[in-house]
Amino acid sequence: MNLRPHHALCIQKFTGHGYDDRFTEHMTQVCRTLRDFPETEVTVASGCDDLCSACPNNREGSCSTLQKVETMDAATLRALSLRPGDTVPWQTMASAARAKIFSTDEFTHICGSCEWYGLCLKTPII
Numbered sequence: 001m002n003l004r005p006h007h008a009l010c011i012q013k014f015t016g017h018g019y020d021d022r023f024t025e026h027m028t029q030v031c032r033t034l035r036d037f038p039e040t041e042v043t044v045a046s047g048c049d050d051l052c053s054a055c056p057n058n059r060e061g062s063c064s065t066l067q068k069v070e071t072m073d074a075a076t077l078r079a080l081s082l083r084p085g086d087t088v089p090w091q092t093m094a095s096a097a098r099a100k101i102f103s104t105d106e107f108t109h110i111c112g113s114c115e116w117y118g119l120c121l122k123t124p125i126i
């Protein structure tokens, strides 16, 4: 599976809300797969990924909020000490995000400007 870096955060905070029905159904399926098969190999994408493929903000392979998501991606990469093209098990990436982002000030630093931040802040990691 290909994932852009900050989606390692969004997946763990997903509560069934999305941009539209198609996106939400697809994201639900991706989250279920990663929950049921945490050993799934994830490759760090530098652009649109397997979640973006069903997003209404994906304009011919590029995110319409590119500047915002690239800033979040870069900060997530730094926090997790990952690089584009790295491949790691999902459970490794997810646990690193919990330890190095959700449990620290990095969460606010990376996600504070996101429209979903208030919701994600209240959402516990299961």
Ligand code: SF4
Binding pocket: 006, 009, 010, 011, 013, 072, 110, 111, 112, 114, 115, 116, 117, 118, 120
């Ligand atoms: S605040 Fe935004 S970027 Fe951060 S985890 Fe939530 S949806 Fe993803």
Ligand code: SF4
Binding pocket: 048, 049, 051, 052, 055, 056, 057, 058, 062, 063, 064, 065, 069
């Ligand atoms: S296209 Fe943009 S808004 Fe949509 S899932 Fe991808 S990064 Fe997020």
